[in-house]
Amino acid sequence: MIPRVALPWRNGLRLRVLSGSRGCCRSAHNTLRNDDGRSIVISPPLVSLDIPDDWAPSPAHSCFSSPISSSNEQTATVIDGKFIADEIRTRIGSEVRRMKEGIGMVPGLAVIVVGHRRDSQTYVRNKMMACAEVGIKSMVAQLPEDCTKDQLLGALSSFDADPSVHGILVQLPLPQHLDEGKVLDVLRPEKDVDGFHPLNMGNLAMRGREPLFIPCTPKGCIEMLLRSGVEIAGKTTVIGRSNIVGLPTSLLLQRHHATVSIVHAFTKNPELITCEADIVVTAAGVPNLVRGNWLKPGAVVIDVGTNPVEDPSSEHGYRLTGDVCYEEAVQVASAITPVPGGVGPMTIAMVLSNTLDSAKRVYAFT
Amino acid sequence: MIPRVALPWRNGLRLRVLSGSRGCCRSAHNTLRNDDGRSIVISPPLVSLDIPDDWAPSPAHSCFSSPISSSNEQTATVIDGKFIADEIRTRIGSEVRRMKEGIGMVPGLAVIVVGHRRDSQTYVRNKMMACAEVGIKSMVAQLPEDCTKDQLLGALSSFDADPSVHGILVQLPLPQHLDEGKVLDVLRPEKDVDGFHPLNMGNLAMRGREPLFIPCTPKGCIEMLLRSGVEIAGKTTVIGRSNIVGLPTSLLLQRHHATVSIVHAFTKNPELITCEADIVVTAAGVPNLVRGNWLKPGAVVIDVGTNPVEDPSSEHGYRLTGDVCYEEAVQVASAITPVPGGVGPMTIAMVLSNTLDSAKRVYAFT
Incomplete structure (x- = not known):
């Protein structure tokens, strides 16, 4: 005989979740109270759950006492986003010229x-x-x-x-x-x-459908992986869940048959999930969040972060750094994108590519 | 000095991915060939990647020789979906009467x-x-x-x-x-x-947005978790990625701040991911796919599967069974939904709830 769970509403209480506020996600779902109102289901409006993903540094990732890698010998190859983007841009240029010569349009x-x-x-x-x-x-x-x-x-x-x-x-x-x-x-x-319209996002998410446009940064990430011969259909962790990078990247990777885990600011011990992944795509917007020991040896790392950090020695007083502690990661990963010169140039190339595709669609130009 | 990765297109080759076919996902991304065509990016159309999720039984989950649990003492509480659904339906009935009396509409x-x-x-x-x-x-x-x-x-x-x-x-x-x-x-x-229109799905996926309707089965799953006092913001595995259950469930759980991993038919060793999860929602459509040793002790299990299996002793010659090997899971999980009597009744209650909400919206009835 299996006992049935004792549920509070069996006592005739009508329950609803208190509206979301900062910090709600850790406790609100258990915070129920009597309700004389009309709500029938207790699921709150989703926007009431939306709280900023603040990646406050924690001891777990601000400092490690253990060695970064058991061996300092392995050195990741660098996926040269600028080189790939240049190649793509050259081909887009040819296509635009062909369109102009063919139909007089750009x-x-x-x-x-x-x-x-x-x-x-x-x-x-x-x-x-x-x-x-x-x-x-x-x-x-x-x-x-x-x-x-x-x-x-x-x-x-x-x-x-x-x-x-x-x-x-x-x-x-x-x-x-x-x-x-x-x-x-x-x-x-x-x-x-x-590709940020919800209709395009829905069509990106749903198998059997094709969005008119795939968001440029995720598309650039996939393009780099494919061109580097990386097998996408493995275990992948996406760090960050923004509407413009994390979310569409996780959806696109799934369409490519990756087994995706999505880690965000409220994930406990994100390093324990990340260190299982064959591919790590990070778009948290936190400099040096991903340390060397967050990574599985041989993982492929795509660093979407472009975080300005103070640097008095630099011309503008700051320099751009990724979400990944690069010096540590290159000792563990098999391949990594640099910042700058990795994802950034690919994003711009994909903006051009999507614009060209749109014009081709309008003019039925093949 | 970090070596730059040797990339094939540096030799002037133009590459594209062969179009997808059964089994493509394990190899197509590495299957590149010269291309005299016009493709600029090598990312294939997403629909060309769509292949059925056939969960062919493998030795990994058809049989275990190890004991299911180190202790046979733990017994999961049963989340009684029928009871919860009845409570919701009663309240919907009251609301419909109130609407009829108030504005003469149903x-x-x-x-x-x-x-x-x-x-x-x-x-x-x-x-x-x-x-x-x-x-x-x-x-x-x-x-x-x-x-x-x-x-x-x-x-x-x-x-x-x-x-x-x-x-x-x-x-x-x-x-x-x-x-x-x-x-x-x-x-x-x-x-x-x-809630299956891509616009609703996109709005379900994107933070800051609210879909007009949340798909009924995922909404029913969340409702059961909330009413059972389960903390959603933990590690969660969704097994299955269908447009009607797996996908929207993973999106909805993320809106509730779960850290979600999505496992599908092409995931290698899905049990290794599943056994890390505090909550497992399974919608694979494979009877007894999830064995006891796929589960972390104390996990909460929501079984969406309703698979007919032959049973000569039953009136219709078959009975419904879930994706979870129930007899094993109740020894490991802390709570579990039965099949039948778990998710099924909740789905129907959510259809009624969404229809009521829609009418309320049209008539501005509060």
């Missing part, structure tokens, strides 16, 4: 930037230069930091109506007064070359 | 069935009976096995145009000549009480 990319964040300005400038280099027409709508939602939507619909624009990017993050979700909802999936 | 659910699969007929009949019991108006469009896509879409748009219908279910699976994806695309997300 792909067009429009970027909307709100405010003057230095990193956003840099990203946008890099994309524009990359477009110019391969012959893709590009245009920028620069809106003031305090622009209204209507102004932003106006810029969007103007590009949406322009038949020479095949891809529209809204440079994220937006200022807090603008709701990213609502803005991205307005962007038609057909021009969503970032 | 929720309406329409189901479209193609053909006469016995399991589909049973599922539909159960849903209809459940609707009747709580006062939800229900209607069925029964279409012949060989109906055309246009006939099916006709039934869909008829229900779509009917303001007394707040939810539409297309009973899956459809006969092979009908493309499930294309049919579901036509269903408006506002009446998609199954």
